Amino acid sequence: MDYGLTVLGRRGVSFINRLGGLSIMLLRFLGSLREIPRSFGLIMEQFYLIGVKSLPLIVVISIFIGAVAAWQAAYQFKFIGAPLRLLGHAVGKAVVIELAPVLSALVFSGRVGAGIAAELGTMRVTEQIDALDALGINPVRYLVLPRVLACLLMVPMLVLFSNFVAIMGGLIVSVLGVNVSPETFLLGFKDSFKVGDFINGLIKAGVFGLLIGLVGCYEGFRAEGGAQGVGMATTSSVVISSVLVLVFNFIFAMLLFRI
Amino acid sequence: MSYIQFDNVHKSFNGQSVLSGVDIRIDKGETVVVIGQSGCGKSVLIKHLMRLIEPDRGAVRFDDQDIALLHSRELIRMRRRIGLLFQSAALFDSLTVAENVGLGLRESRQYDREQIREIVMSKLELVGLVSAADKHPSELSGGMRKRVGLARAIATDPEVLLYDEPTTGLDPITADMINELIVQLNMRLHVTSIAVTHDMVSAYKVASRIIMLYDGRVEFDGSPEQVRSASNPIVQQFITGQAQGPIQVR
Ligand SMILES: Nc1ncnc2c1ncn2[C@@H]1O[C@H](COP(=O)(O)OP(=O)(O)OP(=O)(O)O)[C@@H](O)[C@H]1O
Ligand SMILES: [Mg+2]
Numbered sequence: 001m002d003y004g005l006t007v008l009g010r011r012g013v014s015f016i017n018r019l020g021g022l023s024i025m026l027l028r029f030l031g032s033l034r035e036i037p038r039s040f041g042l043i044m045e046q047f048y049l050i051g052v053k054s055l056p057l058i059v060v061i062s063i064f065i066g067a068v069a070a071w072q073a074a075y076q077f078k079f080i081g082a083p084l085r086l087l088g089h090a091v092g093k094a095v096v097i098e099l100a101p102v103l104s105a106l107v108f109s110g111r112v113g114a115g116i117a118a119e120l121g122t123m124r125v126t127e128q129i130d131a132l133d134a135l136g137i138n139p140v141r142y143l144v145l146p147r148v149l150a151c152l153l154m155v156p157m158l159v160l161f162s163n164f165v166a167i168m169g170g171l172i173v174s175v176l177g178v179n180v181s182p183e184t185f186l187l188g189f190k191d192s193f194k195v196g197d198f199i200n201g202l203i204k205a206g207v208f209g210l211l212i213g214l215v216g217c218y219e220g221f222r223a224e225g226g227a228q229g230v231g232m233a234t235t236s237s238v239v240i241s242s243v244l245v246l247v248f249n250f251i252f253a254m255l256l257f258r259i
Numbered sequence: 260m261s262y263i264q265f266d267n268v269h270k271s272f273n274g275q276s277v278l279s280g281v282d283i284r285i286d287k288g289e290t291v292v293v294i295g296q297s298g299c300g301k302s303v304l305i306k307h308l309m310r311l312i313e314p315d316r317g318a319v320r321f322d323d324q325d326i327a328l329l330h331s332r333e334l335i336r337m338r339r340r341i342g343l344l345f346q347s348a349a350l351f352d353s354l355t356v357a358e359n360v361g362l363g364l365r366e367s368r369q370y371d372r373e374q375i376r377e378i379v380m381s382k383l384e385l386v387g388l389v390s391a392a393d394k395h396p397s398e399l400s401g402g403m404r405k406r407v408g409l410a411r412a413i414a415t416d417p418e419v420l421l422y423d424e425p426t427t428g429l430d431p432i433t434a435d436m437i438n439e440l441i442v443q444l445n446m447r448l449h450v451t452s453i454a455v456t457h458d459m460v461s462a463y464k465v466a467s468r469i470i471m472l473y474d475g476r477v478e479f480d481g482s483p484e485q486v487r488s489a490s491n492p493i494v495q496q497f498i499t500g501q502a503q504g505p506i507q508v509r
Contacts, residue, residue, distance in 0.1 A: 038368075127349035130311045135363040135411075136339035138331070142366075 018218075018240070025144070025218045026210075032138070032145040039145055046146040050112050051154030055161065061107050062162040065099050066091065066169025074178040084180050088188025091170035093197070100162040101201045102249050105208035108155055109241040113216040116147050117237035120220025121230040129221070139221075148213035155209030156202045163201070204252050208245050215241040260323050262287045262451060263308065263419070267317035270303060277303050279475035280317070290445050290452045292462045294497065295472035296506065301455040302346050304472065305421045308453070309343055310334060321419075339367065342417035346424050346455075348408035350396040356383070357392040360410045367415060382410040385440055387433065402429045409437065413444065420444065422454040426461050438464045459498055463487075471497065473506070 036043065073090040077083070120143060123129050132139045167189060174180040216237045223233035261284035270278040277300040285291050293301050306312045307319050310326050318325045321337060329337055350359050361379045364370050370378070383389045386406035396404055405428060412420060425441065426434035438461045444450045445465075456462050462469060462483070469486045471479040471494055479486065479494045486498060496504030 123351075126352070127345055127347055128351055130306075131343075131345060131349040131351065133311060134309050134338060134341075134343040134345075135366070135415075136335045137362070137366045138335065 021222065022214055022218050025214050025221075028140045029144055029148050029214065029217075032141045033149075035141045035145065036149070039141055042142065042146040043149055046150035047154060050147065050150040051157060054108060054111055054154070054158055057107060057111060058104055058158045058162050059165050061103060062100065062165035063169040063172075065103055065162070066095060066166030066171075067173045069094050069099060069166070070170035070173040071177065074174070074180075084178065085184050086188055087174050087178065087180050088170070088185035088190075089192040090188075091174070091185075092167060092189040092192045095166040095170065096163055096193070096197050096201050098249070100166050101159050101205045101208065102245065104159050104162045105155060105205065105212065105245045106242055108151075108158065108209070109212045109215075109238055109245065112151065113212040113237050113241045114234045116213065116216030117220040117223075118230055118234045120217060121223030121233040124221060124223045125226055125229055144217045144221075147217055148210065151209040151213030151216075152206055153209070155212070156205040159202060159205040163198070200252070200256055204249065207248060207252075211244045211248065212241045215244065260320070261285055262322060263453075264320040265304070265307070265317070266320065268304075268307060268314045268319060269316035270300070270307070270312065270314055276475055278314075281472070281475070281477060283470060283477060283480070285451065285453065287451055288445070288449050290441070290454065290465055290467045292466035292469045293453060293455045293472060294457070294459075294462060294469060295478075296497070296508070297457075299472045300475065301472060302423050305343070305423060305453055305455060308419075308421060309338060309341060339363070339415065340417055341419040341421065342412035342415065343421045344405070344408045344412040344423055344425055346427075348396075348404040350404055350407055350411070352396050355393050355395055356388065356399070356407050359396070359407055360414050363411065363415045378414065379410075382414050383407075385413070386410045387436065402433065405429065406433075406437070409440075416448065418450060420450050420452045422452065422456075424455055424457065426456065426458050434458070434461060435464075437461075441465045 069091045070087060073087055073094070074084065077087065077090075120129070123143070129139050129143070132142055171182060171185050174185045175182055219233040219237040219240070223229045263283075263285040265281050265283040268278050268281040269276070281304065283291075293304065295301050303312055307314060308321065308326075310319075310329075313327060318327060320326065321341075324337070326334070326337060351362065354362065357376070357379050360382055361375045364375045364378060380389060380392065383392055386409050388403060388406055388410065391399060391403060391407070396407065399407065405425070409422070409425060412422075422441065426437050429437060441452060441454065442465055445452060452465075454465060466483050469479070469481065469483055470477055473493055479489060479491055481489070486494060489495060492505050496506050502508065
C-alpha cells in the first residue's frame with residue numbers, strides 16, 4: 001500500500017515536472033518566433049520533411065477512415081431503419097468534426113512526433129545539442145522552432161487533405177458497397193456541411209500539431225543515457241502526445257458542442 | 260583579476276562529488292594543460308567555462324564576468340569567443356564535414372557562401388582533411404572526426420580554445436601535427452588555450468603551464484620543468500605512469 005502510494009506519488013511528481021517542462025518549451029518556442037526570418041531555410045526543410053512526406057500516409061489512412069465510417073453508418077442505419085440518403089450526412093459530420101483531425105493527429109504523432117524525439121534525443125546523448133550551444137547557436141531556434149512550427153502548420157494542411165480523401169473513401173464504399181448513388185451521398189454531405197465545423201476541425205488540428213511537436217522536442221531534449229534513453233524518449237513522446245491529443249479533443253468537444 | 264578564473268568550483272552528479280573546490284587562474288595568452296586520472300573531472304571542468312555545466316558552488320569568471328550571471332544574448336556572445344573541441348568530437352551527423360566546420364560561420368551571418376567555403380577549406384587544410392570536406396561524419400575514422408571537431412572549434416578564430424584530448428586516437432605523426440597547430444595558434448594568434456590530455460609528450464610540447472587535478476582539486480600547478488622535477492609523489496606517479504603509488508585505481 002505504502003509502496004503503491006510512493007510509486008503513485010513519484011509518477012505524479014514526474015507528470016507535473018513534465019507539464020512544467022512542456023510549458024517552458026512552449027514559452028521558448030513562442031519566444032523564438034521572432035527569429036523566423038533567420039531560420040527560414042531550416043523551417044522550409046522541416047515543412048518538407050514533416051508535412052509533405054507525411055502526405056502519402058495520411059492519404060492512405062484517410063481512405064480507410066472514410067470507408068469504415070460509411071460502412072458502419074450504413075450498418076447502424078439498417079439496424080435502426082434510418083434512410084440511407086442520410087449516409088453522406090453522417091459520414092461528413094463524423095469525418096470533418098472528429099475522425100479526420102483525431103486519427104490524423106494520432107498517426108502523425110507516431111510518424112513525426114516519434115521521429116523528432118528520436119532525432120533530438122540522439123543529438124542530446126551524443127552531445128550535438130551541447131555542441132550547438134558551444135558554437136553560440138541557440139538550439140531552440142535551430143532545432144525546436146522549425147520542427148514545432150512545421151507541426152503547427154502542417155497538421156491542419158494534412159487534415160485538409162484527410163477530410164477530402166476520407167469523404168471520397170466514404171463515397172466509394174457507399175456507392176459500391178451500400179448501393180447509394182453518388183448524387184444522394186454528396187447531397188447528404190452538402191446538407192450537413194457547415195463551414196464552422198470545418199474551421200473548428202482545422203483549429204483543433206493546429207493545436208494537436210503544436211502539442212505533438214512540443215512533446216517530441218521536449219522528450220528529445222531531456223533524453224539521457226544512450227540508446228535506451230533515446231528509445232524511452234521516443235516511446236514517451238508517442239504515449240504523451242497521443243493522450244494529450246485525446247484529452248484536448250474531449251475539451252474541444254465540450255467547449256464547441258454544448259449539450 | 261585573471262582572464263579566466265575558476266573560484267572554488269564544486270560540482271557533483273547524483274550525490275557523487277566530482278569537483279570539490281577547484282581554484283584556477285589563467286592569464287591571456289597562456290596554454291594550460293590539464294592532466295589527471297580518467298574520470299577525475301577534466302571534461303567536466305572545461306565544460307564549465309562554456310556554461311554547458313553550471314557549478315553547484317563557486318564561480319567561473321571569464322574576462323571579469325561571472326558567467327553564471329550572463330543573460331541569453333550575452334551568453335551566446337561569450338560562447339562565440341570560445342572554441343571547444345569535445346572529447347567525443349560531437350559532430351553534427353546530419354551535416355557534411357564542411358557544413359560542420361562552417362556552421363558557426365554561417366550562423367554568425369558575417370560571411371557569404373564563398374567566404375565560408377574558403378575559410379572552411381583553410382581550416383580543414385590545417386588539420387589535414389581537405390579531401391574529406393564533402394563526407395559525412397559516419398564515413399570518418401575516430402581520429403578524423405576528432406580533427407574535424409578541431410577544425411570546427413577554430414573556424415571562427417575564437418580568442419580562447421578548449422581542447423578535450425586533441426591527440427587521443429591519433430598516430431604519432433598526426434598527433435605531432437596537431438600539437439604544432441596548437442602551438443602555432445598560440446604564438447601567431449595569441450589564443451589562450453586549455454588542453455586536456457593524457458599524452459605527456461604533447462603536454463610538454465604545448466604547455467606553458469601544467470595543472471594536475473586529483474581528488475576533485477588542483478593537486479599541482481606549475482611549469483613543465485617544475486612538473487618534471489616535482490617531488491610530489493602523486494605527480495611523479497602520474498607522469499611516469501606507475502600502477503603502484505599513492506594514486507589507487509578503483
Ligand atoms: N552528465 C553527467 N552525469 C553524471 N555524471 C557525470 C556526467 N558527466 C560527468 N560525470 C561524472 O563525472 C566524473 C568526471 O567525468 P569527466 O568526463 O570529467 O572525466 P575525465 O577526467 O574527462 O575523464 P577521461 O579522461 O576519461 O575523459 C565521472 O565520474 C563521470 O561519471
Ligand atoms: Mg574527459
